[in-house]
Amino acid sequence: MTDQTQNVKPRVSFRRKYHRFFKFEFIAGIVLTGILGALVLAATWLFPEGGRTVDLMARLTPPFLSWEHPLGTDPLGRDILERVILGGRISFTVGILSAAGAVVLGTVIGLLAGYYRGLWDTLIMRFADIQLALPFILLAITVIAIVGPGTDRIIVLMIVSQWVQYARLVRSSVLSLREREFVQAARSYGLRDRKIIFGHILPNALGPLIILLTLNVANNILLESSLTFLGLGADPQTPTWGGMLSEGRNYIQTAWWVTVFPGVTIMLTVLGLNLLGDWLRDELDPLGRTSR
Amino acid sequence: MTNQTSLPTDTLLSVQNLTVQFGQGSGAVKAADDLSYTLARNKTLAIVGESGSGKSVSSLAVLGLIRHLGGQVASGKILFKSDVLGREVDLCTLAEEDMRHIRGNEIAMIFQEPMTSLNPVFTIGSQIVETLVLHQGISQRAARRKAREALELVRLPNAARMLDSYPHQLSGGMRQRAMIAMALSCQPKILIADEPTTALDVTIQAQILNIIRDLQAEFGTSVIFISHDMGVVSEMADDVLVMKASKRVEMGSAKEVLGSPKDAYTQALLAAVPRIGSMTGTSLPKLFDIPGQAPTEETPAISEVDKSQPIIEIDKLTTRYDIRGGLLNRVTHRVHAAEQVSFKIHPGETLALVGESGSGKSTVGKTIQQLVEPVSGAVRFRGKDIFSLPKEERTAFRQQSQYVFQDPYGSLNPRKTVGDSILEPALVHNIVGAGAEGRDYVCDLLEKVGLSSSQVDRYPHEFSGGQRQRVCIARSLACKPSLVIADEAVSALDVSVQAQVVNLLMRLQAEEGLAYLFITHDMAVVERVSHRVAVMYLGQIVEIGTRQQIFENPQHPYTRRLLAAVPVLDPGNRPDRKPLEGEIPSATRAVGDEPQILPLEEVATGHLVARGTKGFDGLQLA
Numbered sequence: 001m002t003d004q005t006q007n008v009k010p011r012v013s014f015r016r017k018y019h020r021f022f023k024f025e026f027i028a029g030i031v032l033t034g035i036l037g038a039l040v041l042a043a044t045w046l047f048p049e050g051g052r053t054v055d056l057m058a059r060l061t062p063p064f065l066s067w068e069h070p071l072g073t074d075p076l077g078r079d080i081l082e083r084v085i086l087g088g089r090i091s092f093t094v095g096i097l098s099a100a101g102a103v104v105l106g107t108v109i110g111l112l113a114g115y116y117r118g119l120w121d122t123l124i125m126r127f128a129d130i131q132l133a134l135p136f137i138l139l140a141i142t143v144i145a146i147v148g149p150g151t152d153r154i155i156v157l158m159i160v161s162q163w164v165q166y167a168r169l170v171r172s173s174v175l176s177l178r179e180r181e182f183v184q185a186a187r188s189y190g191l192r193d194r195k196i197i198f199g200h201i202l203p204n205a206l207g208p209l210i211i212l213l214t215l216n217v218a219n220n221i222l223l224e225s226s227l228t229f230l231g232l233g234a235d236p237q238t239p240t241w242g243g244m245l246s247e248g249r250n251y252i253q254t255a256w257w258v259t260v261f262p263g264v265t266i267m268l269t270v271l272g273l274n275l276l277g278d279w280l281r282d283e284l285d286p287l288g289r290t291s292r
Numbered sequence: 293m294t295n296q297t298s299l300p301t302d303t304l305l306s307v308q309n310l311t312v313q314f315g316q317g318s319g320a321v322k323a324a325d326d327l328s329y330t331l332a333r334n335k336t337l338a339i340v341g342e343s344g345s346g347k348s349v350s351s352l353a354v355l356g357l358i359r360h361l362g363g364q365v366a367s368g369k370i371l372f373k374s375d376v377l378g379r380e381v382d383l384c385t386l387a388e389e390d391m392r393h394i395r396g397n398e399i400a401m402i403f404q405e406p407m408t409s410l411n412p413v414f415t416i417g418s419q420i421v422e423t424l425v426l427h428q429g430i431s432q433r434a435a436r437r438k439a440r441e442a443l444e445l446v447r448l449p450n451a452a453r454m455l456d457s458y459p460h461q462l463s464g465g466m467r468q469r470a471m472i473a474m475a476l477s478c479q480p481k482i483l484i485a486d487e488p489t490t491a492l493d494v495t496i497q498a499q500i501l502n503i504i505r506d507l508q509a510e511f512g513t514s515v516i517f518i519s520h521d522m523g524v525v526s527e528m529a530d531d532v533l534v535m536k537a538s539k540r541v542e543m544g545s546a547k548e549v550l551g552s553p554k555d556a557y558t559q560a561l562l563a564a565v566p567r568i569g570s571m572t573g574t575s576l577p578k579l580f581d582i583p584g585q586a587p588t589e590e591t592p593a594i595s596e597v598d599k600s601q602p603i604i605e606i607d608k609l610t611t612r613y614d615i616r617g618g619l620l621n622r623v624t625h626r627v628h629a630a631e632q633v634s635f636k637i638h639p640g641e642t643l644a645l646v647g648e649s650g651s652g653k654s655t656v657g658k659t660i661q662q663l664v665e666p667v668s669g670a671v672r673f674r675g676k677d678i679f680s681l682p683k684e685e686r687t688a689f690r691q692q693s694q695y696v697f698q699d700p701y702g703s704l705n706p707r708k709t710v711g712d713s714i715l716e717p718a719l720v721h722n723i724v725g726a727g728a729e730g731r732d733y734v735c736d737l738l739e740k741v742g743l744s745s746s747q748v749d750r751y752p753h754e755f756s757g758g759q760r761q762r763v764c765i766a767r768s769l770a771c772k773p774s775l776v777i778a779d780e781a782v783s784a785l786d787v788s789v790q791a792q793v794v795n796l797l798m799r800l801q802a803e804e805g806l807a808y809l810f811i812t813h814d815m816a817v818v819e820r821v822s823h824r825v826a827v828m829y830l831g832q833i834v835e836i837g838t839r840q841q842i843f844e845n846p847q848h849p850y851t852r853r854l855l856a857a858v859p860v861l862d863p864g865n866r867p868d869r870k871p872l873e874g875e876i877p878s879a880t881r882a883v884g885d886e887p888q889i890l891p892l893e894e895v896a897t898g899h900l901v902a903r904g905t906k907g908f909d910g911l912q913l914a
Binding site for chain 1: 717720
């Protein structure tokens with residue numbers, strides 16, 4: 001283990017310098033989410049009418065027949081491509097914001113409860129048990145009945161009901177990590193608790209967290225659709241991926257494209273996010289990363 | 293070795309040109325490379341080597357477990373005379389069906405970790421009975437009777453009750469005896485013991501080794517004994533096989549190999565082994581001689597101890613852990629980990645705190661480091677009691693003492709570069725700033741502990757165990773402490789690495805005038821490094837004095853017992869010691885049941901001995 005390369009800066013090729021980005025997971029993930037994200041961001045500008053143009057003459061046009069409706073139309077003659085892209089606005093927002101909110105809230109609570117233990121830990125975890133036992137739909141119907149429907153409320157509801165999973169997951173990792181010697185060592189030289197928790201414990205608890213996060217984004221996109229289906233979410237006129245799935249259900253035998261295209265879009269989004277999640281998890285773990 | 297097909301009569305097992313590899317193609321790693329040895333009837337063959345030398349792999353090949361682990365036998369033969377199959381077989385090519393008759397029946401194995409090698413959800417009895425019923429085809433009732441006999445053979449008290457006990461109800465030593473009972477229940481012809489006593493205390497180790505020896509004499513079993521501990525090997529082995537980097541280095545009788553080794557590697561290995569009693573007559577610590585490194589050249593003189601003012605003074609320190617139970621979660625029991633412990637350490641001095649697991653020696657260290665709160669007592673740094681200070685002022689004293697942990701794999705954050713890990717304590721105490729200044733500081737530290745400054749951006753997994761321990765030492769030096777607490781800091785390392793790390797610690801002590809609290813169970817290392825020694829037993833110091841006083845004139849019966857139990861590297865001579873009977877009692881007591889404090893009596897200047905052996909019931913000492 002002798003190195004003489006002390007002050008000599010080796011010339012590194014572009015590819016070598018950015019080697020961590022030359023991975024299948026990253027490239028495929030960034031291409032998928034990037035294209036979808038860009039389309040969704042541009043949606044309002046691309047389709048100012050908001051996908052509400054009804055053309056009953058052209059109802060249930062099959063896909064790939066005309067430039068006017070490349071992915072066909074739905075039972076009201078609305079363009080599927082247009083609605084898929086517009087639908088991403090709500091689905092993306094709900095899926096990502098709700099998961100992000102829940103992961104932040106749950107992680108912080110889980111870290112603190114697991115590190116400090118004691119009475120607060122017991123209280124929070126018992127509360128979490130109750131929360132887990134409460135069916136989400138029941139909670140959603142009750143709350144929406146009181147405060148009225150809306151996308152923002154759905155996001156809040158999802159955060160409130162889902163932080164528990166993250167808190168539980170993180171807490172269980174923390175319980176074993178806090179006994180590890182490197183945490184003891186950090187305490188022994190007087191590092192502040194805040195730095196121990198966020199600098200030493202959190203990075204070691206990230207792996208399973210990222211997996212759960214990517215799974216939850218997908219679930220929340222679907223959950224939003226069931227809430228919309230029940231009339232608790234966005235206005236039914238506004239296109240969402242979940243809403244399109246449930247509308248198309250009745251026509252699946254005769255017009256597959258009404259359900260298949262939003263379905264494929266959800267699948268591609270989730271796949272992209274999962275690939276990025278896998279890549280991120282590997283990058284954060286020095287063991288999984290090939291050095292140099 | 294000739295490729296004969298039939299074994300000589302007194303040879304039971306013959307491994308011929310065995311090559312085992314893991315992985316495929318160019319990435320294949322040879323775990324055993326052209327290895328050959330023979331095992332004679334009723335003899336013990338010891339396989340020694342450092343970690344990663346492939347000593348375990350060859351025995352796993354004998355049991356046919358290589359494929360299960362994802363490797364393969366690339367070439368070679370393992371010939372074995374099987375009575376069950378009634379013929380001589382090659383264990384490498386034997387059908388799995390036949391192998392099952394041999395495994396556990398004719399060839400049995402004991403593993404290192406008694407904690408994990410018994411299934412926690414079954415009773416000891418049912419696990420032994422299972423083996424017996426499977427291999428010997430006897431009834432449950434007969435098997436149970438045999439199981440009980442086996443437990444009696446390994447001298448487990450109350451064998452009948454033990455049959456219905458679960459593994460967690462037994463101590464480590466008892467579990468290892470239960471493992472031996474299970475391995476021997478079918479009266480195998482070969483017993484493979486893979487580091488069977490490494491996880492155990494010395495007195496318990498002596499007990500287990502004694503049992504293995506007695507049973508071998510009784511049943512005529514051949515033993516393959518895998519160990520890294522030369523002392524244990526010297527006590528157990530008839531023949532010794534030395535391995536290095538998957539290859540055989542040397543093989544011969546124990547007397548030849550350990551007494552007058554021919555190979556340079558064996559010589560180096562033996563030179564690094566600390567031998568108890570080798571320091572008789574000297575009062576100062578001494579560096580290890582490491583072959584290849586000139587010992588005289590720049591060996592710094594071991595510094596004299598400055599006796600004017602102690603750096604740290606521990607006064608009647610008592611630390612207890614509460615155990616809660618019952619419906620109301622009240623404190624029902626307390627672990628009396630440290631009871632009225634008092635000692636001083638001067639600058640440049642090493643105090644060794646020795647004792648067996650559960651004696652409370654780590655608790656004392658952790659209390660000084662403020663990782664645990666004491667119940668009563670004082671810890672004075674240069675005369676200032678830290679536990680009487682408010683919490684905010686106390687943290688500043690964490691700079692004064694630094695802790696080095698046992699496990700170099702666990703005590704570094706795997707997700708931080710070693711540079712960041714070393715720098716962190718210095719940042720906490722504002723010794724250096726971040727950025728270039730901090731980086732230079734870390735590079736200096738790395739070079740001081742014998743690593744290269746170009747390794748600063750590497751992650752812990754890119755280092756070996758010994759290098760990681762050097763990183764931990766560098767980290768402990770980062771905030772310029774006056775006391776370093778080394779908690780079993782060299783116990784997990786191979787002997788040659790251990791010698792280097794111990795030398796590093798002593799060199800740093802001479803350079804920086806550091807005081808060490810050296811917590812360990814290894815008496816041989818203690819003899820090398822320490823100026824003074826304190827012996828702990830059940831949370832109390834039973835004897836404290838200079839190294840010479842403790843090692844040359846031990847007064848307390850427990851100290852004597854501890855010293856006698858250390859395996860001695862003296863090939864050809866087996867020790868004549870009475871094994872310890874019974875179990876070490878527990879330090880857990882019901883609330884209100886306070887242990888009696890043994891008063892310390894001065895028998896010579898600075899040599900204090902606990903009067904009486906009260907509280908030592910259950911353990912026959914004298």
